[in-house]
Amino acid sequence: MKDVAHHAGVSTATVSRVLNGHATPTPETRARVLAAIEELGYRPNALARSLRTTSTKTFGLLISDLVNPFFAEIARAVEEEARAHGYCVVLANADESAEQQATYVRALLDRRVDGLLVCPATDDPSWLDEVIASDVPLVLLDRTVQGATCPVVRADGAQALADLAQCLIRAGHRRIGVIAGPADTSTGRERLEQFSAALGGLAVDVVHGDFRRASGARAAAELMDLPERPSVLVAMDNLMGLGALEELRRLGLVVPADVGLAVYDDQPWFPLLDPPITVIAQPTVEMGHAAARSLLALIAGEQPSDVQLNARLIERGSCGEVDRG
Amino acid sequence: MKDVAHHAGVSTATVSRVLNGHATPTPETRARVLAAIEELGYRPNALARSLRTTSTKTFGLLISDLVNPFFAEIARAVEEEARAHGYCVVLANADESAEQQATYVRALLDRRVDGLLVCPATDDPSWLDEVIASDVPLVLLDRTVQGATCPVVRADGAQALADLAQCLIRAGHRRIGVIAGPADTSTGRERLEQFSAALGGLAVDVVHGDFRRASGARAAAELMDLPERPSVLVAMDNLMGLGALEELRRLGLVVPADVGLAVYDDQPWFPLLDPPITVIAQPTVEMGHAAARSLLALIAGEQPSDVQLNARLIERGSCGEVDRG
DNA sequence: TTGTAAGCGTTATCAT
DNA sequence: ATGATAACGCTTACAA
Numbered sequence: 001m002k003d004v005a006h007h008a009g010v011s012t013a014t015v016s017r018v019l020n021g022h023a024t025p026t027p028e029t030r031a032r033v034l035a036a037i038e039e040l041g042y043r044p045n046a047l048a049r050s051l052r053t054t055s056t057k058t059f060g061l062l063i064s065d066l067v068n069p070f071f072a073e074i075a076r077a078v079e080e081e082a083r084a085h086g087y088c089v090v091l092a093n094a095d096e097s098a099e100q101q102a103t104y105v106r107a108l109l110d111r112r113v114d115g116l117l118v119c120p121a122t123d124d125p126s127w128l129d130e131v132i133a134s135d136v137p138l139v140l141l142d143r144t145v146q147g148a149t150c151p152v153v154r155a156d157g158a159q160a161l162a163d164l165a166q167c168l169i170r171a172g173h174r175r176i177g178v179i180a181g182p183a184d185t186s187t188g189r190e191r192l193e194q195f196s197a198a199l200g201g202l203a204v205d206v207v208h209g210d211f212r213r214a215s216g217a218r219a220a221a222e223l224m225d226l227p228e229r230p231s232v233l234v235a236m237d238n239l240m241g242l243g244a245l246e247e248l249r250r251l252g253l254v255v256p257a258d259v260g261l262a263v264y265d266d267q268p269w270f271p272l273l274d275p276p277i278t279v280i281a282q283p284t285v286e287m288g289h290a291a292a293r294s295l296l297a298l299i300a301g302e303q304p305s306d307v308q309l310n311a312r313l314i315e316r317g318s319c320g321e322v323d324r325g
Numbered sequence: 326m327k328d329v330a331h332h333a334g335v336s337t338a339t340v341s342r343v344l345n346g347h348a349t350p351t352p353e354t355r356a357r358v359l360a361a362i363e364e365l366g367y368r369p370n371a372l373a374r375s376l377r378t379t380s381t382k383t384f385g386l387l388i389s390d391l392v393n394p395f396f397a398e399i400a401r402a403v404e405e406e407a408r409a410h411g412y413c414v415v416l417a418n419a420d421e422s423a424e425q426q427a428t429y430v431r432a433l434l435d436r437r438v439d440g441l442l443v444c445p446a447t448d449d450p451s452w453l454d455e456v457i458a459s460d461v462p463l464v465l466l467d468r469t470v471q472g473a474t475c476p477v478v479r480a481d482g483a484q485a486l487a488d489l490a491q492c493l494i495r496a497g498h499r500r501i502g503v504i505a506g507p508a509d510t511s512t513g514r515e516r517l518e519q520f521s522a523a524l525g526g527l528a529v530d531v532v533h534g535d536f537r538r539a540s541g542a543r544a545a546a547e548l549m550d551l552p553e554r555p556s557v558l559v560a561m562d563n564l565m566g567l568g569a570l571e572e573l574r575r576l577g578l579v580v581p582a583d584v585g586l587a588v589y590d591d592q593p594w595f596p597l598l599d600p601p602i603t604v605i606a607q608p609t610v611e612m613g614h615a616a617a618r619s620l621l622a623l624i625a626g627e628q629p630s631d632v633q634l635n636a637r638l639i640e641r642g643s644c645g646e647v648d649r650g
Numbered sequence: 651t652t653g654t655a656a657g658c659g660t661t662a663t664c665a666t
Numbered sequence: 667a668t669g670a671t672a673a674c675g676c677t678t679a680c681a682a
Contacts, residue, residue, distance in 0.1 A: 001659060011669045016661055024667055041458050046435040047376045048659035051674050056372075058436075066401050069394065076391050079418050083425075088432050091416035093404055107413050110371040111383075133366050213593065245597055268538065269594045272570055326675065336653045341677055349651060373675035376658050 001044070007036035019044060050112060058088045059295060060108030062101060062118040064143075065211065066093040068239055070265050070284060071119060074141065077288020078117060085296055087114070094121045096210060102127045109134045115295040120145045122184045137298035141291045144186040151298065153291040153307040154187075155282040157264070158194045163313040164262055164280060165198035168232055172322030173260065176204045177223035177230030179240050181211050191236045191264060205230055209240045216243025217250075224251060224259065231322050232260030238267050241277070256320025266314060276316035283309045326369070332361035344369060375437060383413045384620060385433030387426060387443040389468075390536065391418040393564055395590050395609060396444060399466065402613020403442060410621055412439070419446045421535060427452045434459045440620040445470045447509045462623035466616045469511040476623065478616040478632040479512075480607040482589070483519045488638040489587055489605060490523035493557055497647030498585065501529045502548035502555030504565050506536050516561045516589060530555055534565045541568025542575075549576060549584065556647050557585030563592050566602070581645025591639060601641035608634045 005012045010029060017025050018033040025033070036042070050056045059082050063071045079089040090113060094101035101121045108116060109130060115137040125145045131138050140152040168176060178195065181188025188208070196204060207222050209215030216235055220243065223230055233248075235241035241263030248255060255261050256275060263270065266281035290307045297304040330337045335354060342350050343358040350358070361367070375381045384407050388396045404414045415438060419426035426446045433441060434455060440462040450470045456463050463475040493501060503520065506513025513533070521529060532547050534540030541560055545568065548555055558573075560566035566588030573580060580586050581600060588595065591606035615632045622629040 012659090013661080013669060013671095014667085017668085020661080026667060029667080041455075043431070043435055043455075043459070045376070045437065045659050046432075047372050047381075047437050048674090049661075051370070051372045051376055051659080051676090052661045054674080066404075067394070067397050069392070069397075072392050072394075072397050076418060076420075079391075088417070088429075088436075092413070093401060095401075104413075106368070107371075110368055111413075112370065112372050130366075130368075134368070242593055242597075246593070249597060267594075268567055268571070269592075269598075272567075272574060272598060273594075274599045337676080338653060338655095338678080339651085342652090345677080351651060354651080370675050373658090374677075376660090376675080377677045379658080 001042065003040055004033065004036045004042045007040060008032040054112070056112050056114055057086060058090055058111075058113045059292070060104075060111075060113035060116045061089050061091050062104055062108070062116070063091060063093050064101075064119045064121045065096050065239075066091075068211070068237075069267060070238060070282065071142075073284040074119070074288040074291075077285045078141075078292045079288075081289045081292035085292075087292075087296075096121050096212065098122045098124050105131060109136060115139070115299050117141050117291050117295055119143060120185070122182070123186065124184070137295060139291050139295045139298065141287065142187065151294045151304045151306055153287055153294055154309070155287060155311045156308045157191055157280055157282075157311040158198075160280040160311040160313045161191065161195040162198035164234070164278075165195060167278070167313065167315060168234075168260070168262070168319060169199070169202070171232075171260070171319055173230075173232045173319070174202065174322075175228055175230045175232075176202070177220075177226075177233045178204050178206045179216055179219040179223070179233060179235040179244055180206050180208045181236045181240075183208055185211070188236065195234065209237075209243075211237045211239060213239045213243040213246075216240030217247040218243075220244035220247040221251070224248070224253065230259065232256075232262070232319055234262045234264075236264045238263055238265035241265070245273075245277075256318050260319035262319055264311075271316060273318070275318045277318045278316045279314050280311050281314055282311045326367065328365055329358065329361045329367045332365060333357040379437070381437050381439055382411060383415055383436075383438045384617070385429075385436075385438035385441045386414050386416050387429055387433070387441070388416060388418050389426075389444045389446045390421050390564075391416075393536070393562075394592060395563060395607065396467075398609040399444070399613040399616075402610040403466075403617045404613075406614045406617035410617075412617075412621075421446050421537065423447045423449050430456060434461060440464070440624050442466050442616050442620055444468060445510070447507070448511065449509070462620060464616050464620045464623065466612065467512060476619045476629045476631055478612055478619055479634070480612060480636045481633045482516055482605055482607075482636040483523075485605040485636040485638045486516065486520040487523035489559070489603075490520060492603070492638065492640060493559075493585070493587070493644055494524070494527070496557075496585070496644055498557045498644070499527070499647075500553055500555045500557075501527070502545075502551075502558045503529050503531045504541055504544040504548070504558060504560040504569055505531050505533045506561045506565075508533055510536070513561070520559065534562075534568075536562045536564060538564045538568040538571075541565030542572040543568075545569035545572040546576070549573070549578065555584065557581075557587070557644055559587045559589075561589045563588055563590035566590070570598075570602075581643050585644035587644055589636075596641060598643070600643045602643045603641045604639050605636050606639055607636045
């Protein structure tokens with residue numbers, strides 16, 4: 001910057017003014033400075049600038065699992081909305097681990113992001129104190145944590161789960177196996193509760209997984225090993241659904257003849273299976289956009305309210321019709 | 326930091342020394358400082374630290390398309406390896422756009438990342454000059470660009486494509502439709518060339534896509550609309566393969582009876598289709614790890630050589646057997 | 651072992 | 667309209 005100033009015969013202050021589009025510099029000095037910048041290939045140091053202005057024009061986005069396409073889509077949407085408003089997104093991947101999440105929260109805070117979007121790995125609220133202390137604006141995405149007072153953006157699956165319950169009961173299912181998410185995540189608990197509630201008194205067999213593929217396979221194996229086999233399986237996330245599908249295949253079980261299957265989260269390949277899989281689809285793109293906008297609002301000093309988007313059931317025939325012979 | 330120093334009755338220099346694990350501070354002053362840090366909830370400002378030390382302990386990772394699971398897996402692996410060596414990864418998503426890529430290269434350079442990993446969206450080398458000028462270490466991942474002199478980590482598909490060609494010819498295919506990647510990407514060109522070469526004189530019908538889903542559907546439609554229909558389609562990337570699958574389904578065509586299909590990139594759901602899809606699998610995790618290690622080496626002043634991992638054919642039956650009646 | 655002070659590359663205040 | 671200059675929060679000679 002000093003070089004540029006020298007080259008243009010001005011002070012660094014003027015260079016700064018040109019850089020930041022201030023009104024003051026005269027058109028001709030502006031031209032001289034711009035020429036010098038061009039010639040020297042000068043690029044401002046964002047670190048120094050941020051140190052001075054206390055603004056990094058950067059969001060931190062903490063994702064629970066990057067290889068989960070549900071989160072990848074959300075991340076893409078967040079980044080899209082952020083970019084439209086002049087913000088960069090630093091993406092960190094917690095891999096469904098609470099410790100990694102805490103580590104990254106700290107790393108992002110230390111790097112002075114202007115705002116934080118977190119898809120919490122677990123309910124554990126211990127990391128919250130640090131971000132509150134730093135008073136960096138925070139928005140929770142997809143999942144909540146205990147006692148958080150910040151805006152939350154999530155999909156409401158109650159209606160969709162009720163629809164699914166109806167659909168299964170109508171099809172004659174009386175033994176339902178649920179591959180639930182972790183009990184220490186809000187989505188894991190809620191989906192299970194809402195589904196159970198919608199089922200009325202009907203009991204379900206529940207095995208908890210961890211929202212990842214292998215756990216879906218394990219859970220499916222366990223459920224199909226029960227003395228009284230379920231006639232349909234409901235996987236509460238797409239990766240566990242994938243694992244379940246793999247396990248059923250391995251066991252030589254045919255969907256829906258031997259056992260039905262429904263999955264939470266839609267994926268483009270679900271309709272390609274035989275039979276196409278019945279799913280509950282979440283509005284990922286809208287969630288990402290809404291979350292970024294909430295954070296923007298928070299930064300602008302507003303008080304954005306929570307956002308609840310609706311998930312919806314897409315029936316495709318993988319839940320079959322139970323033979324009532 | 327000044328507060329901490331006051332609180333502990335020392336100077337900021339001593340606080341700094343404690344923070345950075347220097348040998349000098351006496352155990353008891355160290356304890357006092359640590360206590361003060363704890364009590365005040367002090368967190369060092371990474372920006373200021375980086376400004377001073379010119380090291381951010383951060384890699385920039387520029388991905389061509391985050392919702393492409395191939396890149397998501399790579400990103401995860403890069404992050405994993407980087408974390409193991411004390412580096413954070415800032416992930417940016419170019420969405421297969423050259424302009425967005427250039428924008429992000431600049432943003433990452435300005436933020437003074439210690440190294441850059443780029444999966445180039447196109448061959449366009451214009452952004453290269455800026456990173457060379459900045460002399461931030463650079464590693465190219467998956468794709469190369471014209472005239473780049475930096476280490477490259479990629480998968481070599483020549484053998485796998487030759488195997489696939491053999492497999493198709495053996496099955497009796499004589500009209501092969503290729504859904505190729507963009508001609509302005511190295512992987513787009515190479516895969517097509519290597520496959521054509523392996524086919525010997527046999528002509529192929531080629532339609533270029535953009536490595537994304539919709540283009541795969543369009544290309545499949547175009548190929549199946551040819552006066553002489555191909556008996557098998559080869560999609561040179563998993564997203565275009567997905568699109569092709571969707572289009573074939575829409576057209577009411579059955580794989581492999583009506584038309585065979587092979588796809589570059591494996592995905593967990595390919596084996597679940599009926600028939601399971603024959604694919605060429607790339608070692609994504611190894612690629613991510615290798616790339617991160619190459620960058621680490623570059624930063625350490627070494628001269629890592631290019632890395633070529635082998636892709637491999639996995640035959641699963643979606644290419645059928647042509648009826649030679 | 652510890653403190654003083656300069657400097658990293660900016661921006662912003664205050665003069666001019 | 668422009669130029670000195672202090673300050674942002676940290677690290678590191680150098681001195682004590």
